Amino acid sequence: MQKAKILIIDDNKSVLSALEILLQFEYESVEAISNPNQISSYPKLEEFDIVLLDMNFSAGVNTGNEGLFWLKEIKKKAPSTSVIMMTAYGAIDLAVTAVKQGASDFILKPWKNEKLLLTIKSAIELRKSKKEVQQLKSSEKNLKQVINQDKNLIVGNSKALHDVLNLVRKVAKTDVNVLITGENGTGKELIARELHRASTRQNEVFIGVDMGSISETLFESELFGHTKGSFTDAKEDRAGKFEAANSGTLFLDEMGNLSLQTQAKLLSAIQNRSIVRVGSNKNIPVDIRLVCATNCNLPEMVANGIFREDLLYRINTIHIEVPSLRERENDVIVLAEFFLDKFSNKYGKPQLRMNQSAQEKLLNYRWPGNVRELQHTMERAVILSDGNVLKPEDFLLTPSNNNMPDNSLATLDEMEKQMVKNALQKHDGNYSAAAEQLGVSRQTLYNKLKKWGMS
Numbered sequence: 001m002q003k004a005k006i007l008i009i010d011d012n013k014s015v016l017s018a019l020e021i022l023l024q025f026e027y028e029s030v031e032a033i034s035n036p037n038q039i040s041s042y043p044k045l046e047e048f049d050i051v052l053l054d055m056n057f058s059a060g061v062n063t064g065n066e067g068l069f070w071l072k073e074i075k076k077k078a079p080s081t082s083v084i085m086m087t088a089y090g091a092i093d094l095a096v097t098a099v100k101q102g103a104s105d106f107i108l109k110p111w112k113n114e115k116l117l118l119t120i121k122s123a124i125e126l127r128k129s130k131k132e133v134q135q136l137k138s139s140e141k142n143l144k145q146v147i148n149q150d151k152n153l154i155v156g157n158s159k160a161l162h163d164v165l166n167l168v169r170k171v172a173k174t175d176v177n178v179l180i181t182g183e184n185g186t187g188k189e190l191i192a193r194e195l196h197r198a199s200t201r202q203n204e205v206f207i208g209v210d211m212g213s214i215s216e217t218l219f220e221s222e223l224f225g226h227t228k229g230s231f232t233d234a235k236e237d238r239a240g241k242f243e244a245a246n247s248g249t250l251f252l253d254e255m256g257n258l259s260l261q262t263q264a265k266l267l268s269a270i271q272n273r274s275i276v277r278v279g280s281n282k283n284i285p286v287d288i289r290l291v292c293a294t295n296c297n298l299p300e301m302v303a304n305g306i307f308r309e310d311l312l313y314r315i316n317t318i319h320i321e322v323p324s325l326r327e328r329e330n331d332v333i334v335l336a337e338f339f340l341d342k343f344s345n346k347y348g349k350p351q352l353r354m355n356q357s358a359q360e361k362l363l364n365y366r367w368p369g370n371v372r373e374l375q376h377t378m379e380r381a382v383i384l385s386d387g388n389v390l391k392p393e394d395f396l397l398t399p400s401n402n403n404m405p406d407n408s409l410a411t412l413d414e415m416e417k418q419m420v421k422n423a424l425q426k427h428d429g430n431y432s433a434a435a436e437q438l439g440v441s442r443q444t445l446y447n448k449l450k451k452w453g454m455s
C-alpha cells in the first residue's frame with residue numbers, strides 16, 4: 001500500500017466505483033466525487049497528491065471545456081497537486097491542450113489497469129520531486145539571507161579606512177575582478193564581504209575559499225567539482241566552489257600560497273569563465289564576481305618567478321590595500337571599545353570599562369596581528385577580568401618587535417616554521433630578503449615552504 005492521497009472526479013458512477021475499487025488496493029487514501037462543483041467544499045485540496053479528472057461532465061457535451069475549466073480551478077487552489085485527465089479515445093488533441101495548461105498526464109478510456117497505475121505512479125514521483133525542489137529553493141533562499149546578513153559591521157573612523165570603504169563602494173556595482181591585499185588580520189575578508197553586500201549580487205551567495213588549506217591533489221576537485229568515479233573517493237557527482245558561487249561572489253583567500261601548476265589551472269578557469277569537472281569533458285559556464293586576497297607581495301613573487309604575471313593581471317583589475325592597524329591609530333580605541341562592548345555583553349559583564357592607562361597601553365602597541373589580535377586581546381581581557389575596570393595589566397601583549405620564535409612551540413620543526421613566518425612577514429613576503437635574514441639560500445627557503453605546504 002503506497003502512501004498517497006487520490007481524488008477521482010467523474011460523473012459516470014460505474015467509472016467512479018471501478019477506479020475506487022482498483023486504487024483502494026494500491027493507495028492509502030482514495031476519495032471519489034461525481035460532481036466537480038464539490039471541489040470548492042474541499043478546503044484542503046492541496047493535500048491530495050493526485051486528482052483524476054474527467055474531461056466532460058454535462059451529458060451530451062463533448063467539448064472537453066468543462067475538464068479544462070476544472071483543471072484551472074484545481075491548479076488555482078492546489079498548484080502542486082498533479083492532475084491526470086481522463087478522456088475518451090478520439091479526444092487526444094484536447095488532452096494535449098490540458099497537459100499544456102498544467103495537467104501532468106492523461107489516460108484514455110477505457111483504460112488498462114497496469115497503464116493507469118503506472119501513469120499515477122509517475123505523477124506521484126513528479127509531485128514528490130517538485131515538492132523537494134520547492135523546499136530546496138526556499139531553504140536556499142533562507143540560507144542566502146542568513147549568510148548575507150549585515151552582521152559584519154566594519155568599525156573604524158580613520159581616514160585610511162574611509163578611503164578603502166569609498167573605493168569599495170565605487171567598484172562594488174561593477175563586475176571587475178578585485179585584489180585585496182594587506183597584513184594578516186587587517187580585515188581583508190570583511191572588505192570582500194562588504195564588496196559583495198554593496199554589489200548587485202547581494203542576494204546571491206558569497207563563497208569563500210582558503211586557497212592555503214587546499215592540498216595540491218584536491219585543488220581541481222574542490223574548485224571545479226568532479227564526476228562520480230573520477231577518483232577513489234568520488235562517490236557521487238559534486239559541484240566545486242566555482243559552480244557553487246554561480247551568480248554570486250567567489251572569494252579566493254591566501255592567493256600567494258598556490259603552486260605554479262595550480263595557478264595555471266585557476267587562470268584558465270578565470271579567463272574562460274567556465275570550468276570542467278574532474279572526470280568530465282563538458283564545459284560549464286560560470287557567472288561569478290571574483291575577489292582575491294593575499295598578505296603576500298604578488299609583484300615581488302612575479303619577479304621571483306613564483307607567481308604567474310598573467311594571473312596577477314587577471315585578478316587585480318582593481319587593487320584595494322587594507323591598511324595595517326598601525327596606520328590607522330584612530331581606530332585602535334574605537335575598535336577596542338567595540339570589542340569590549342561585544343564581549344562584555346557576551347560574557348555577562350556589561351559594566352566593564354577601560355581606564356585611561358589601559359587605553360594608552362593599547363595605543364602604544366604595534367599590533368602585528370592587526371584587528372584580529374586586538375579582538376583576541378579584548379576577548380581574553382574580558383573573560384579574565386575580575387572587577388569593573390580593565391587595567392593595563394589585563395592586556396597580555398607580546399613584545400611587538402620580537403621576531404624570535406615562540407618558545408612554547410613544541411618541536412624544532414615548529415620553531416623553524418615560526419622563524420620563517422616571522423621573516424616573511426617582516427619582509428612583506430619577499431623571499432630573497434627573508435632568506436638573507438635567516439642565513440639560507442632562496443632555494444632552501446622555497447624548499448622548506450614547499451615541504452610545509454606554505455609555498
Ligand SMILES: Nc1ncnc2c1ncn2[C@@H]1O[C@H](COP(=O)(O)OP(=O)(O)OP(=O)(O)O)[C@@H](O)[C@H]1O
Nearest residue numbers: 153154155156183184185186187188189190371372
Ligand atoms: N574594521 C573592523 N571592524 C570590526 N571587525 C573587524 C574589522 N577588521 C577586522 N575585523 C575582525 O577581525 C578579524 C579578522 O578579520 P579578517 O578575517 O577579515 O582579516 P583578514 O585580513 O582576512 O585576515 P587573514 O589575512 O588572516 O586572512 C575578523 O573577526 C573580523 O571580523
